[in-house]
Amino acid sequence: MAGVRKVELGMPTLFGEEATVLARPSFDAHRPPSPELLDDCVHCGFCLTTCPTYVLWGEEMDSPRGRIDLMRSGVEGAPLTTSMVSHFDACLGCMACVTACPSGVQYDKLLEATRAQVERRVARPPRERAIRALLFALMPHPERLRVVRTLLRLGQRTGALGLVRRTGVVGRLSPQLDAMQALVPGLGKRESVPERTPAVGKRRAVVGMLTGCVQREFFGDVNAATARVLAAEGCDVIAPRRQGCCGALSVHAGREEEGLTFARRLIDTFDAAGVDRIVVNAAGCGSTMKDYAHLLADDPAYAERARAFSERVADLSEILVELGPVAPRHPIAPDGREVVVAYHDACHLRHAQRVVTQPRALLRGIPGVTLREIPESEICCGSAGVYNVLNPEPATALGDRKAANILTTGAELLVTANPGCLMQITQSLERAGKPMPFVHTAVIMDASIRGVHLVGR
Structure with missing residues (x-):
């Protein structure tokens, strides 16, 4: 993992060389990072082993406490530089540090305030600006996504999408666009929910x-x-x-x-x-x-x-x-045989919402299910919203790490509670040559209630 190279924001120079000033001072008066929240950090280092980017690079400024130091320097009047922004951008926002912190540092609030400042005050390089504009012109708009879905499904059915991928033309145009197309799941008929x-x-x-x-x-x-x-x-x-x-x-x-x-x-x-x-x-x-x-x-x-x-x-x-359950549960395999299931914690469920025991309780309530824990379950899979599109290289490294840990469980079915994790880990398992059925918590619960088998013999 140490071989994954960190790319600076808009900088042709290597990491550690002189950075460019983007704004002076770093933050304006509208909701900057709170000095009181910054002071809660005592630099104990408990966050380090759970921080994905620190695990990848071992770089202090790519740890939560390092980023907090950068935020503090900004609050104290230091200019905002390309190097500082690159460290903020490199954060997945997984909030594993919040769970690990014995001092109760609200890193989520600090990161949220910092990123809002960056987006207001920094003019990103044209190509990055264009990618972000495309993402946010599509992702938060279901009607536009529906059009994209229709085109992608047509491309999958005709083989055109696979042909485009094999040419590598999208990757040469933009690694971010290449990451987007690689994440697209297999698309069948669209299902909707009644009002x-x-x-x-x-x-x-x-x-x-x-x-x-x-x-x-x-x-x-x-x-x-x-x-x-x-x-x-x-x-x-x-x-x-x-x-x-x-x-x-x-x-x-x-x-x-x-x-x-x-x-x-x-x-x-x-x-x-x-x-x-x-x-x-x-x-x-x-x-x-x-x-x-x-x-x-x-x-x-x-x-x-x-x-x-x-x-x-x-x-x-x-x-x-x-x-509490009122509907009966049924086995998800023929003849009620034992099924080994691994549950992947989505970061914003485990760390941000602190919902850990409930999904596991539901899975253990399914007849014949044996639940296995995934090693390093606190480490993000690399999805993190749009992180795996904007930062495909570290996201791929984290996805591969997660896939390797999943495969040690011997599970034949994988369960999670987040669409981004589903896409990211599915791709990582396929890259490892070990694809595995992967479903949402709702899907396995629905199958158990209806008596549908999710796995074969």
Whole structure:
């Protein structure tokens, strides 16, 4: 892993050489990193072994405490340089350091504030600016993704997409675009969720369901399974058709105003839906939606509504464990034989939301399932929102590391709770020549409830 080269932002020079000043001072007066939160870091080093970029490069400035030092220098008036921005950009935002920190450093809040400053104050190189513009013109917009999906499916069915990949022309044009096309999953018929799915048997709750953006268009089967599972457990499921993006990708990338606009619209949509809880089946989305109270704290029109909204948000595994099972579970293999399952923790579920025991409890409740833990489960797989597109080289190294650890478990089925992880790890396992069935938590729960076999003999 030490051989993975770190590329500086917009710099033809090698790492460690003189950097260019981009802004002076580093931060403006609008919500800079909090000095009080920065002072919580005591440089103990507990974060180092869980930080993906420190594990890859062993570089202090690519560790959480190193980045905190850079933030502190910016708060104290130092100029923002290309080198500083490259270290901030290299962070996956996985929040493993937050879980590891004994001092309770809120690195998530610090990184979020820093990235918003960078996006406002830095004019990125033209090619990088174009890639980011393309990503955010597509990813948070389900209607546009639907058009892209249709074209990609056509390309897969005709073989045109495979032909383009074999020519290598996209990779020569842009490593980022090459990474995007490599992540595209196999696409079948698009599945959608009805606006209302009635509870099976006695109604126990009325829940709203986030259908998402990438989840909605590229993993419609996951949404369909989510609705069926919730209904089987006694929930009326409301999936408002007018809902849009939750803002997670924008917020994590520092596109503050864009993310807040999405957040306000989603609050409006679900407030009008009349639901008890809002259920999310994508870890990054759930993390951001639970943080709306913080994100909109300065908005007098939405601060209180955001707080009430965030309190109603739950991951699918949380709500299922809270409710307790009423639908019977069946084995997921013929003749009820034992199936070894490995569960991959999505970072924004494990570290940001601290949802760890609930998914495992659900899997252990399936007859015949033996759950195996993945070594280095706290280390990110390299997906991290759009990180694997913007930073394909380190993302690939982390994905390969994750695949190698998964293969040591001897599992024949892999489960996770995030679409980005599904795409990233599937690609890594294929690259290792050891593809493995990989499903969302909702899909395995749905199969067990309906008596569908996910694995053969």
